[in-house]
Amino acid sequence: MAESTSDSRPGTPLTERSSRVAVARKLTRRAGREKAGAFLAEGAQAVGEALTAHADDRLRVRELFVTEQPRHAELAERAVLAGVPVREVTDKAAASLSETVTPQGVVAVCDLPRTDPVAALAHRPKLVAVLVGIADPGNAGTVVRVSDAAGAGAVLFAGDTVDAYNGKAVRASTGSLFHLPIARDRDVSAVLAACRDAGLRLVGADGHAAGDLDTADRAGELAEPTAWVFGSEAHGLRDEVKAQLDTTLRVPLHGQAESLNLATAAAVCLYASARAQHR
Amino acid sequence: MAESTSDSRPGTPLTERSSRVAVARKLTRRAGREKAGAFLAEGAQAVGEALTAHADDRLRVRELFVTEQPRHAELAERAVLAGVPVREVTDKAAASLSETVTPQGVVAVCDLPRTDPVAALAHRPKLVAVLVGIADPGNAGTVVRVSDAAGAGAVLFAGDTVDAYNGKAVRASTGSLFHLPIARDRDVSAVLAACRDAGLRLVGADGHAAGDLDTADRAGELAEPTAWVFGSEAHGLRDEVKAQLDTTLRVPLHGQAESLNLATAAAVCLYASARAQHR
Numbered sequence: 001m002a003e004s005t006s007d008s009r010p011g012t013p014l015t016e017r018s019s020r021v022a023v024a025r026k027l028t029r030r031a032g033r034e035k036a037g038a039f040l041a042e043g044a045q046a047v048g049e050a051l052t053a054h055a056d057d058r059l060r061v062r063e064l065f066v067t068e069q070p071r072h073a074e075l076a077e078r079a080v081l082a083g084v085p086v087r088e089v090t091d092k093a094a095a096s097l098s099e100t101v102t103p104q105g106v107v108a109v110c111d112l113p114r115t116d117p118v119a120a121l122a123h124r125p126k127l128v129a130v131l132v133g134i135a136d137p138g139n140a141g142t143v144v145r146v147s148d149a150a151g152a153g154a155v156l157f158a159g160d161t162v163d164a165y166n167g168k169a170v171r172a173s174t175g176s177l178f179h180l181p182i183a184r185d186r187d188v189s190a191v192l193a194a195c196r197d198a199g200l201r202l203v204g205a206d207g208h209a210a211g212d213l214d215t216a217d218r219a220g221e222l223a224e225p226t227a228w229v230f231g232s233e234a235h236g237l238r239d240e241v242k243a244q245l246d247t248t249l250r251v252p253l254h255g256q257a258e259s260l261n262l263a264t265a266a267a268v269c270l271y272a273s274a275r276a277q278h279r
Numbered sequence: 280m281a282e283s284t285s286d287s288r289p290g291t292p293l294t295e296r297s298s299r300v301a302v303a304r305k306l307t308r309r310a311g312r313e314k315a316g317a318f319l320a321e322g323a324q325a326v327g328e329a330l331t332a333h334a335d336d337r338l339r340v341r342e343l344f345v346t347e348q349p350r351h352a353e354l355a356e357r358a359v360l361a362g363v364p365v366r367e368v369t370d371k372a373a374a375s376l377s378e379t380v381t382p383q384g385v386v387a388v389c390d391l392p393r394t395d396p397v398a399a400l401a402h403r404p405k406l407v408a409v410l411v412g413i414a415d416p417g418n419a420g421t422v423v424r425v426s427d428a429a430g431a432g433a434v435l436f437a438g439d440t441v442d443a444y445n446g447k448a449v450r451a452s453t454g455s456l457f458h459l460p461i462a463r464d465r466d467v468s469a470v471l472a473a474c475r476d477a478g479l480r481l482v483g484a485d486g487h488a489a490g491d492l493d494t495a496d497r498a499g500e501l502a503e504p505t506a507w508v509f510g511s512e513a514h515g516l517r518d519e520v521k522a523q524l525d526t527t528l529r530v531p532l533h534g535q536a537e538s539l540n541l542a543t544a545a546a547v548c549l550y551a552s553a554r555a556q557h558r
Contacts, residue, residue, distance in 0.1 A: 146543050151533025179535040214554055254430025254553055256458040260546070264425050267543035268550045274533055275493055 013068065013088045016096040020087060024065065024109055025096055030163045037112045038062060039165035040097060041178075043104040044075060049175035050108045051078050059178065060111040065089045065097060067105035075106055084108075099167030112165060113182065117156050117191045120181035121198035125153020126225040127273050128200055129266065132188055132241055133232035134161045141172025142263040143230065148176035150270035151277075156227075157184040158191040192244050195227040202245040204229040204237050205269050207259050209248035213272045216249050222276035228269050233262050292347065292367045295375040299366060303344065303388055304375055309442045316391045317341060318444035319376060320456075322383040323354060328454035329387045330357050338457065339390040344368045344376060346384035354385055363387075378446030391444060392461065396435050396470045399460035400477035404432020405504040406552050407479055408545065411467055411520055412511035413440045420451025421542040422509065427455035429549035430556075435506075436463040437470040471523050474506040481524040483508040483516050484548050486538050488527035492551045495528050501555035507548050512541050 014021050026032030027040045041050045053059040064079040064086045066072045076086050095103040121128065129147040134140050140162050147155050157164050164170075164182045185191050195202055201224045216222055229245060231237030242248055251260055251268050260268070293300050305311030306319045320329045332338040343358040343365045345351045355365050374382040400407065408426040413419050419441050426434050436443050443449075443461045464470050474481055480503045495501055508524060510516030521527055530539055530547050539547070 142540060142543065145536055146539060148534040149530070149532050149536035149539050174536070174538075174540075176534070176536050214557065217554075251428070251550070252553070252557075253428050254557065255427040255455070257424055257428035257453070257455050259453075260425060260428050261421060261453075261542075263540075263543055264421065264546035267539070267546045271530070271547045271550075274531070275496075278493065278531075278533065 013090045014065075014093055015090050016093040018093070021065070021089060021093045021096065024107070027109065028097065028099060028167060030166070033112055033163070033165055037114070038109050039112050039170065040167060041108045041110055041170055042098050042100065042106070042167060043171060044072070044106055045175050046170055047075055047106050047108045049178040050110050051075065051082060051084070053178045054082055054084065059113065062109040062111065063087060064109075065094060065107045067091050067094050069105055072106045100171060115181050115183040117183045117185050117194040118197075120154040120156060120183035121194055121200075123153060124198055126277055127152040127270065128154045128156065128195060128227040129270060130156045130158055130191060130195065130227050130229045131161045132158045132229060132237065133235070134230065134262065135233055137162045137166040137168035138172045139233060139262045140164060140166075141169035141177070143266045144169070144173040144182065145176040146263065146267045146270060148179045150274040152180065152270060154181045154183065156191050156195070157182065159186060159188045188241060189244060192229070200225050200227040202227050202229060204231070204242055204245045204248040205251070205265055206231070206237055206242065206248035207250050209250040211247065212250050212252045213269065214252055217272060217276055220276075222273045223279065226273050228266070228273065230262060230266055292369045293344075293372055294369050295372040297372070300344070300368060300372045300375065303386070306388065307376065307378060307446060309445070312391055312442070312444055316393070317388050318391050318449065319446060320387045320389055320449055321377050321379065321385070321446060322450060323351070323385055324454050325449055326354050326385050326387045328457040329389050330354065330361060330363070332457045333361055333363065338392065341388040341390065342366060343388075344373060344386045346370050346373050348384050351385045379450060394460050394462040396462045396464050396473040397476075399433040399435060399462035400473055400479075402432060403477055405556055406431040406549065407433045407435065407474060407506040408549060409435045409437055409470060409474065409506050409508045410440045411437045411508060411516065412514070413509065413541065414512060416441045416445040416448035417451045418512060418541045419443060419445075420448035420456070422545045423448070423452040423461065424455040425542065425546045425549060427458045429546075429553040431459065431549060433460045433462065435470050435474070436461065438465060438467045467520060468523060471508070479504050479506040481506050481508060483510070483521055483524045483527040484530070484544055485510070485516055485521065485527035486529050488529040490526065491529050491531045492548065493531055496551060496555055499555075501552045502558065505552050507545070507552065509541060509545055
């Protein structure tokens, strides 16, 4: 990549107008990520996880942007030791790469994984989350985090679901994005077929389902290898998706609440399976 | 209350500069809510629930502000039938009462419940959530919603926890704030004592606890009447709070995630108790 002299002068932090920062800023948009095959991981936790994944050869970190704050010195040192180029940037330049209100001043440029659902399921996980039409990146990242916590072996982004590598989704996953295979496919039927071929039972979370989690648990159904399928925040699962599933289950509502939000419902469902599978 | 003529002329929507709207706008701040003994419920769902609570004599709705959108006609009619004054307002006036990015154009002024923890527990619920030091109103509202869904009989806001009647908390509760008693007390020890006196076992959610949910479940502990105590998003439960509990439990982490966020952890804990109690 061509680089201006001013960009690389040692000791002078790159500004938001430098070409390196401008190129990285394109990664805040999905089209930019797709074109460059890269995404941004922002904040100390995400950057730390990215560097660990880099050291383990699971994901390549291309470069690291840091402001001159002492608290980022350890991350910068880890990057240097791992052979990752480190660029010092101004606070304003770091903020221009951030999608949060309070930028942390440390951003890694990482290779975008190009995992397809079949590859993500190759290790035959017993628990998987499938997101179909999730719109909010914070929700998507939170479901990745809770999937990781519950021991899921993959998260599959299907249909019109928000990009897993959106800055807000990366942040909400608090590093879990680097812990398990994430795959994307706009073809929902292909994703569901890949799950079935991997020996997973397809179970949709649906507030209107006839059966609930507790009865399924007592019947021993939740101990089976399961792909939990979660629909959009506003509309849930469409009928044509439900028709392709083995069953749907609802979270029992004991009080007067009409529903749960996506992330809490996913937490309850995934943990119900995890508990049954670890019994 | 003194009122200018321009405020009450029929057919002319109140603007954001009218005295009625200015008075209501003070309720977007905690000090204003405390002083007036009132809070705002915004959006069709919250307003509908508030009117239901009003009809059931559980909570008084003082007045309703609506823009002239046809979609709010049914709510306005319900309010009129219930004897609640309805004021037509401009879009800008409605937005000035809203704490959301996309104001819905319908806001109810409701009496602020002055419930203390002892009163909230008078019906001896078997499941209760206690929030100690929760900072984010969206989290607080989401925990109220999931508490309602799991069948909890009260939610107690203790210590420095955000106000339950903050606009964002009201919104995140999606009506659940009107379904179960909510009580506040800055004295954490008094709240915990009230729970103990109501026959509840005090169980703290703590990522560093020795015991986990699954082992407690198998030991039959979760079936007991339980007050789940949740600490702050950043720091969890302080040692002096933990010292006052019967036990602490962690949500088992099967993958590599270091923790869950507050709302998903609360969902998993409360539902674990609900399942054990309904077995």
